[in-house]
Amino acid sequence: MSTSTGTDTPATTAEQTAAALRTAIRASDPQLSKFNPLSRILAHDDFNTGTHGWTELIGNYNGRGDLDTVDDHMRDFRPPQLSSCTFFDTGTHGAMSGTYALKLATRPYPGHTATAIRRLTMSGKGLLQIEAYFTYKAEATLGGTEQEDSFGDITWDGNLHPSEAQFGCFTVATDLCSDQGLRYHTTARYLNTDLEHRMRNQWVYAGVPEPTPREHLEGKVKLGYAADFTAPNPEDWHPFGEPQQLCFNEVPTKVNWHYLRWVVDTEARANVELQVNDRTYDMRQIPVPPYEDRYDSLENLLNFYFSVRTHSAVRNFLYLDSVLISAGW
Amino acid sequence: MRQSQTAVLERNTVLSGEFVTEPIEVAWAGQARWFVQVLGGAAAEHLEVTTQISPDGLTWCDLETDTVHSTEGSLLSWPVTAFGGWLRLRGRTAASGVKVRIYLSLKE
Numbered sequence: 349m350s351t352s353t354g355t356d357t358p359a360t361t362a363e364q365t366a367a368a369l370r371t372a373i374r375a376s377d378p379q380l381s382k383f384n385p386l387s388r389i390l391a392h393d394d395f396n397t398g399t400h401g402w403t404e405l406i407g408n409y410n411g412r413g414d415l416d417t418v419d420d421h422m423r424d425f426r427p428p429q430l431s432s433c434t435f436f437d438t439g440t441h442g443a444m445s446g447t448y449a450l451k452l453a454t455r456p457y458p459g460h461t462a463t464a465i466r467r468l469t470m471s472g473k474g475l476l477q478i479e480a481y482f483t484y485k486a487e488a489t490l491g492g493t494e495q496e497d498s499f500g501d502i503t504w505d506g507n508l509h510p511s512e513a514q515f516g517c518f519t520v521a522t523d524l525c526s527d528q529g530l531r532y533h534t535t536a537r538y539l540n541t542d543l544e545h546r547m548r549n550q551w552v553y554a555g556v557p558e559p560t561p562r563e564h565l566e567g568k569v570k571l572g573y574a575a576d577f578t579a580p581n582p583e584d585w586h587p588f589g590e591p592q593q594l595c596f597n598e599v600p601t602k603v604n605w606h607y608l609r610w611v612v613d614t615e616a617r618a619n620v621e622l623q624v625n626d627r628t629y630d631m632r633q634i635p636v637p638p639y640e641d642r643y644d645s646l647e648n649l650l651n652f653y654f655s656v657r658t659h660s661a662v663r664n665f666l667y668l669d670s671v672l673i674s675a676g677w
Numbered sequence: 678m679r680q681s682q683t684a685v686l687e688r689n690t691v692l693s694g695e696f697v698t699e700p701i702e703v704a705w706a707g708q709a710r711w712f713v714q715v716l717g718g719a720a721a722e723h724l725e726v727t728t729q730i731s732p733d734g735l736t737w738c739d740l741e742t743d744t745v746h747s748t749e750g751s752l753l754s755w756p757v758t759a760f761g762g763w764l765r766l767r768g769r770t771a772a773s774g775v776k777v778r779i780y781l782s783l784k785e
Binding site: 397398399404406415416418423424426427429430431432434435436440447448451453455487488490 | 680681682684685686688689699701702704705732733734735736762778
C-alpha cells in the first residue's frame with residue numbers, strides 16, 4: 349500500500365498495516381462486518397443475548413420515590429421487549445441476526461411514545477457514532493369494515509397498505525453533557541407521517557433543547573400525557589435533506605432491516621452526518637442548541653436513545669436487530 | 678448465565694372496571710412471575726387479575742393453568758409457565774379504581 353504522495357514512511361506503513369489488519373479482522377466476523385465502526389467500539393448489542401442496557405426512559409421523581417411526581421409526558425415510555433417478530437399471518441419472522449430483536453412498542457393512543465435509552469459516559473472527546481439495523485411497523489388490524497382499507501393518504505390497492513400511514517415517526521437522539529455542566533442534545537427523526545397522517549418520509553431535527561423535569565419544577569413548562577417529549581411544538585422540527593422512502597414493505601407483517609449510521613462530534617458539540625441505507629445526509633450545518641443553564645451530576649453524560657411515536661390510535665413498533673456504538677477517542 | 682428482564686407494565690396507573698394491560702413479548706423466557714403492587718384506592722380488596730396468552734399479540738384467551746387472583750395486601754405475586762410468546766393481565770376492579778404498579782419478572 350502507498351500513501352497519496354507515494355512516499356511511505358515506516359510510521360504510515362505501520363498505521364496502514366494496522367488499519368488493513370483491523371478491517372480484515374472485522375470483515376471476517378459476521379456480526380461486526382455489517383458495521384463500519386470508529387476506532388473504539390464502546391458497545392455492540394445483539395438482542396439475542398438480552399437487552400444490553402437498553403432500558404425504558406423515565407422522568408425524574410422526588411426523594412420519596414413517589415412516581416406520581418414524574419412529569420405526565422415522561423412517565424409511560426413502556427418497557428423495551430425482546431421480540432421474535434411474530435405476526436398473525438406467518439408466525440415467527442425472526443430478526444436479521446438470530447431470532448430476537450429489541451422492540452419499542454407504543455400504546456394505541458395518539459401521540460404516545462415508547463423509548464429505549466443506553467446510558468454511558470465519555471472518556472474522551474471527538475467523533476461519536478451509533479449504527480443500527482432497524483425496521484418499523486404499525487400493529488396489524490384484524491376485522492372491521494371496508495373503512496379499514498383506507499387510512500390517511502393510503503387506500504389498499506393490493507400493493508400499498510393503510511398500515512404504512514398508521515406509523516408516525518421514529519427518532520435517534522443523544523443526551524450529552526461536558527465542560528462543567530454544558531448539556532445538549534442532537535436529534536434525527538424520520539417523520540413517516542405528519543399529525544394528519546399524510547405521508548412525509550422526511551428526516552427532521554429538533555431546533556430546541558428537550559424540556560427537562562427541572563424546568564417543570566421551576567414552572568417553565570408543563571406538558572401533558574403523550575406530548576412529544578423531545579420537542580413538543582411541531583414547528584420546532586425542521587427538515588433536512590430530501591424525502592427518503594424506506595422499505596415498509598406494504599403490509600404490517602413483513603420485516604425488512606435497514607442500516608442507520610449517525611455521527612456527532614462531541615469536541616465541537618456538532619452534528620456530522622446521518623446515513624440511512626444508500627443516502628448520507630451532511631448534518632454539519634444543523635444547529636445544536638445547548639441548555640442555557642448548567643447541569644450538575646451529569647459530567648461526561650453520554651446517552652443515546654431511540655424512540656417511536658404513534659400519530660394514530662394504533663400501536664407503533666420500532667425494532668432494533670443490533671446496535672453498535674463507537675468513538676474516535 | 679441465564680438472561681432475565683423485569684418489565685413494568687403499569688406504573689402508578691389507576692385501573693377501574695374491566696381492564697387489560699399492554700401486551701409483552703416473552704417467547705424467549707421459560708418462566709415468568711407477576712407482581713401486582715397496590716398503591717392505594719378505597720376498593721383495593723376488589724382487584725382481581727388473571728393471566729392471558731396470545732399467539733400473535735392480537736387475539737387473547739385466559740391461560741388455562743392460571744386462576745383469578747385477588748388482592749390480599751399491598752403486594753400480590755404468582756408464577757406462570759408454558760405461556761407461549763405473549764403475556765398480559767386481564768382484570769377488574771370497582772369503578773372507583775385502584776392505583777397499581779404491575780411488574781413482570783422474566784427469566785430463561
